[in-house]
Amino acid sequence: MNDKTSGAMGDKKVKRRDFINSTMRLTAAVALGGLAGMTVSKSNSGQYVWQIDPFECTQCGRCATECVLTESAVKCVHAYDLCGYCDLCGGYFKPGVKNLETGAEYQLCPTAAIERKFIEEPYFEYIIKEDLCIGCAKCVAGCTSFGNGSLHLQIRHDICVNCNECAIARSCPSDAIMRVQADEPYLIKGNFSPEEPAKWKNKS
């Protein structure tokens, strides 16, 4: 039997040449499709960037340890219009401090990346020194628990290299890291709310 392609559809015979031709066409179509997909993907990567939803962040510390960059692209930012300018700031002081002073032993931040500045009695301003901030979220945890959450993390796009697969996003336990449009790359508290823009949505 010379016909190697006869089978259940035995009356429909396919020649070797036709088989190879159709396989080549299929391969070309797949390759073109792949190329188109890569092009679309490439253009999307220019339009979208990674960002942290501060309302989903659980301050797990991985932004400091998982970023592929030596200096994490994640930094703490401060929504000043939400801040209470508290004397006893949960984001600045270690829990249980007896004196509200600026010595390193009283500071929560492991790199002393927050500057405390007296405004007027009893208000203090807290300024993030970005060159020192490692994005560990310790201050964010303190502020979120004991303050009103004005300190929060954001991916800084002057540092981020916008990896195709963000290493922090992959390890984020709360799926707080998402793609956002590059022309609105930040999700700053106060400008953005998951449900409604009211500053004080509910008392509880």
Add this chain to the structure above:
Amino acid sequence: MKIFIRVLLPVLALAVVAVIAYDYLGKKPSKGEKNPYEYNVDEYREVPAELISHEEIRQIKVDLCDKGALAFHGRNLFLAACNELKIIEDGRKVVNRFSVDPLPASIAVSDDFIVVGYNDYIKLYDHSGNAIATSEVISDSSFYTSVAIKNAKIYVADAGKRVVRIFNKDAKEVSFFEGVSEINNLIGFIIPSPYFEVAVGSNGELWTTNPGMHALQNYNDKGDLLRSWDKVSIRIDGFSGCCNPAQIAVLPNGSFVTSEKGMPRIKIHAANGDFISVVAPPAAFDGEHAPEVAAWGQDTIVALDYDKKLLRIFAKK
């Protein structure tokens, strides 16, 4: 060469796959390493048993719709939540219920009427549930967080404008004060987040919180500061964070029930601020929200747990 291809190459390939899989799975959230930057307040969550004066005797599941408020009057507990006000006799049996506007945030009850506070207005009802009067919205930035009644006057804590407003029975504002006093150089109420309370003591004295200063303050109707105390500490004898105590109630003997946010705990402080005991330690709560509290006589404290959506009743041991 054949051995390399048939044996070593597959082994090598398997090893590479294993390393990649380990690396991938090892960084999955459930198998992650400990957070080296953990914010840990566990040592402050533990409370010695001898400091705990109350035990939980009952829980009642409630539908809160994010907000809710409670108050006692006589034997009855008044619970306002969603768009309904329930009157619960002896903390057990619902004896009456009626509709109120959606999302009540605070409530106070007198012999004559019930006042329910919403974000920026108050509404008075008679005990049958008929609306008597509704206040106007005074300011777009008002945010009412607490109401109290003394005689025929209604005191409203406006956290948005940082003032205490006084209304009459017609829900008309008659005056307000800002908590400014030369005593202690008070520059006004410091309200970093929407936690601001008013309460009337058993002798008719008006108490307010000043949460940014971790203080309780007693004012007359003109806004003159009469008495004040504060306790700044994350330890059990004080208040920590930006805005604590977040909720208060006054016991018949003049001492205070305080409820805190951040690390929720309910405590009793004497009239002069001295720590007395713990009603519910942080271990009794799951979230970070401060439960609303109301006092039923001297020995029973009722808490509205926003995280667990429970009405929780604590009785003295």
